[in-house]
C-alpha cells in the first residue's frame with residue numbers, strides 16, 4: 403500500500419546534515435517515504451544507513467535540515483521567522499510513532515520476555531497492566547514465542563531474542579518500524595525464522611517500514627522501493643525487481659555483486 407499523490411509522507415528528510423567531528427556522513431540528504439511504504443536502504447559499510455535510522459529514533463541529533471514524521475517536524479520548526487527547537491514533550495510524542503529493532507536486540511537482560519514487552523506500553527503509553535499483557539500475549543503468539551513468556555531473555559537464543567525484540571517494538575503500535583540489520587547477528591539457520599516473522603508483519607499490517615539489510619532476497623520480497631546509498635547520498639532508487647536485476651549505476655552493480663558473493 404502506498405499513499406496517493408498529495409498525501410503527507412510518513413517520513414521526510416529535508417537537506418539533513420549529520421557530521422561526526424570532521425566526518426560528514428550526510429551532506430544535505432533529501433528523501434521521503436510514503437505511508438505504508440516498505441523501503442530498503444542498501445549501500446557499503448559507512449555509507450550512513452544506520453545513522454539515518456538513529457536520527458529517526460532521536461538517538462542522534464542532526465547538524466542541519468529537517469526531519470518530519472507525518473509532516474510534523476521532529477527537532478526544529480520555523481516559527482516567528484526563526485528556527486526554534488521543538489519542546490521535548492512534543493518531540494517525544496512524535497518519537498512514539500516510530501519503533502526500531504536493532505541488530506543486537508537490546509532487550510532488558512534482567513527482565514522476563516513478558517516484562518520486556520509490557521514495560522514501555524505501561525510506562526510510556528500509560529496502558530493498564532492487564533491490557534498490556536493481553537496485547538503482549540497476542541504478539542508473542544504472532545512471533546511464535548508464547549512458550550517463552552516467563553523466561554529471562556538471557557535464557558533465549560539470538561533468534562528468539564530477536565523475535566521478542568520485534569514483539570516489543572510492535573507493542574507500542576508504531577506507525578513506522580525501523581529494522582537495522584536485524585538478522586546480521588544471527589546464525590544462518592535461524593535467520594529464516596526471523597525473516598518469516600517480518601514477512602508476516604509486512605503482509606498483514608500497513609506499518610511503514612524502513613529497513614537496512616544485507617539479505618537481498620528478503621529486501622526483494624518485502625520492500626517496494628530500494629535506495630542505494632554511497633557516502634551519505636542516494637545514488638540510485640528503484641523497485642527491487644529493477645535494481646537487483648538491472649542496476650543503472652556501476653557502483654550499485656559492484657556493491658550488489660560483492661554482497662551476493664559473500
Ligand SMILES: Nc1ncnc2c1ncn2[C@@H]1O[C@H](COP(=O)(O)OP(=O)(O)OP(=O)(O)O)[C@@H](O)[C@H]1O
Pocket residue numbers: 422425427445446447448449450451452453454
Ligand atoms: N557515534 C559515532 N561516532 C563517530 N562516528 C560515527 C558514529 N556513528 C557512525 N559514525 C560514522 O558515520 C559513518 C556512517 O556510519 P553508519 O553506521 O551510518 O553506516 P552504515 O551505512 O550503516 O554502515 P554499516 O553497513 O557498516 O552498518 C561511518 O563513517 C561511521 O564511522
